[in-house]
Amino acid sequence: MNDTVRIVGAPTDYGTNRRGVDMGPSAIRYADLAAALSAIGHTPRDHGDLRVGRVESDDPGRDDAKYLAAIESVCTRLADDVSDALAAGETPLVLGGDHSVAIGSVVGSARDADVGVLWFDAHGDLNTPVTTPSGNVHGMALAAILGLGEFAETPWANAAGVDPETVALVGVRDLDPGEREAIREHGIAAFSISDIDDRGITAVVAEALDAACGRDGVHVSLDLDWLDPTEAPGVGTPVRGGVTYREAHAALERVADAAAVRSLELVEVNPILDDHNRTAELAVELAASALGKRIL
Numbered sequence: 001m002n003d004t005v006r007i008v009g010a011p012t013d014y015g016t017n018r019r020g021v022d023m024g025p026s027a028i029r030y031a032d033l034a035a036a037l038s039a040i041g042h043t044p045r046d047h048g049d050l051r052v053g054r055v056e057s058d059d060p061g062r063d064d065a066k067y068l069a070a071i072e073s074v075c076t077r078l079a080d081d082v083s084d085a086l087a088a089g090e091t092p093l094v095l096g097g098d099h100s101v102a103i104g105s106v107v108g109s110a111r112d113a114d115v116g117v118l119w120f121d122a123h124g125d126l127n128t129p130v131t132t133p134s135g136n137v138h139g140m141a142l143a144a145i146l147g148l149g150e151f152a153e154t155p156w157a158n159a160a161g162v163d164p165e166t167v168a169l170v171g172v173r174d175l176d177p178g179e180r181e182a183i184r185e186h187g188i189a190a191f192s193i194s195d196i197d198d199r200g201i202t203a204v205v206a207e208a209l210d211a212a213c214g215r216d217g218v219h220v221s222l223d224l225d226w227l228d229p230t231e232a233p234g235v236g237t238p239v240r241g242g243v244t245y246r247e248a249h250a251a252l253e254r255v256a257d258a259a260a261v262r263s264l265e266l267v268e269v270n271p272i273l274d275d276h277n278r279t280a281e282l283a284v285e286l287a288a289s290a291l292g293k294r295i296l
């Protein structure tokens, strides 16, 4: 683990139809992210926010993958920032924005490297323009990274070069039919919330790390809707029955213990829907656990 953490904000809401996630980076900084990193011995280097257009003044372009061109522009620049950070010996910490920003984070993290992906989420984000129920690209981010369906034609899919067999979904509880099919067809390791009920979070995370660890570590993609909405109300697509506060910390502590975190992102924090910024505060706490914070 590097001790300099490069913070990059990606204030987008192009990938979702609930306005407000574009304010996620501000809310997470306001929750004292930099101080939390310093307190555990890291040096935070805040690179500010990427320049992102406004949904109001952009054209969605198509119904089955809205704002895809704008998302591609953000993610191309984000990928460069993430790979620059790694080249400089820093650990990238990306602040979303909706989950479509993961396309940029993973492409950057996997550039010239063998990287696994741990996807902590209520959702699979494995839809394609053919299977999507919403046209929202945040529900397609992982499919885009893996080059599934028509995403095989996009430049970023080839750029990521992430093998579906080095991806693990942890804690999923809301999958669309096409997503179930993608999991089966491509051999993606998927651990549902029922697996966590049965075997416990630490056993499941150990299995996910086995499945997803690349030679150069893992990218951790943390969608705050992974947690139960009672803990994380500030998200646009909440799903009841999520992981508890302690399960979330335990999971990220185990990931950090495996000394495997190459890059990290915190996505889908929506301050408009939040309760006194508690979801952003939780995101900060969980980032600290993933980056080495310990009780003793």
Ligand SMILES: NC(=[NH2+])NCCC[C@H](N)C(=O)O
Pocket: 099, 123, 125, 127, 132, 133, 134, 135, 136, 138, 139, 140, 174, 176, 223, 225, 237, 268
């Ligand atoms: N990153 C997220 N919050 N994704 C939610 C996706 C919801 C639904 N599966 C869709 O495709 O629209």
Ligand SMILES: [Mn+2]
Pocket: 099, 121, 123, 125, 138, 223
């Ligand atoms: Mn997601």
Ligand SMILES: [Mn+2]
Pocket: 121, 122, 123, 223, 225, 226, 237, 268
């Ligand atoms: Mn989600």
